[in-house]
Amino acid sequence: MILGVGTDLANIDRIAGVLERHGDRFRNRVFTETEQHKAERRKDVAGTYAKRWAAKEACSKALGTGLRMGISWKDMAVSNLRTGQPVMQVTGWAANRLAEMTPEGHIAVIHVSLTDDHPWAQAFVVIEANPAT
Numbered sequence: 833m834i835l836g837v838g839t840d841l842a843n844i845d846r847i848a849g850v851l852e853r854h855g856d857r858f859r860n861r862v863f864t865e866t867e868q869h870k871a872e873r874r875k876d877v878a879g880t881y882a883k884r885w886a887a888k889e890a891c892s893k894a895l896g897t898g899l900r901m902g903i904s905w906k907d908m909a910v911s912n913l914r915t916g917q918p919v920m921q922v923t924g925w926a927a928n929r930l931a932e933m934t935p936e937g938h939i940a941v942i943h944v945s946l947t948d949d950h951p952w953a954q955a956f957v958v959i960e961a962n963p964a965t
């Protein structure tokens with residue numbers, strides 16, 4: 833069964849501006865080491881960050897919380913499989929929220945899809961629960 837869906841569109845130029853103005857403070861507050869490593873090696877640094885920003889917003893919507901003050905952005909993080917497919921990991925408050933919304937006897941799976949076409953970066957997140965058996 834589907835537990836939640838979320839979507840977000842992020843402006844890459846806006847993210848580039850924030851990166852320019854706030855640099856490491858922004859990077860370290862919002863993005864995990866894995867996310868930073870991926871983005872900083874890319875030609876399109878801001879686009880890579882913008883996709884991950886959109887993924888976090890979309891995930892917070894799928895979790896039904898939205899982005900509240902004080903929540904840790906790093907508790908919703910994107911990594912990539914060897915094929916390039918993105919995977920969303922949740923920790924801390926986001927993992928707790930996921931556990932709360934998952935019916936007993938079920939295991940939750942988070943699906944994420946990312947795309948970008950300058951100036952836009954987009955993310956979709958679907959949270960599914962499957963019987964544990």
Ligand SMILES: CC(C)(COP(=O)(O)OP(=O)(O)OC[C@H]1O[C@@H](n2cnc3c(N)ncnc32)[C@H](O)[C@@H]1OP(=O)(O)O)[C@@H](O)C(=O)NCCC(=O)NCCS
Pocket residue numbers: 880883912914915916917918945946947948949
């Ligand atoms: C997956 C693919 C369709 C992406 O299309 P694109 O137009 O280049 O890029 P988009 O802007 O639409 O999407 C990029 C995002 O697609 C996602 N993506 C990449 N590979 C993926 C895959 N195998 N499955 C699902 N999503 C994938 C990633 O999240 C990527 O963003 P990120 O690298 O910042 O995380 C294209 O790269 C492709 O056909 N890849 C398969 C062949 C290949 O090149 N393989 C190399 C790795 S073995």
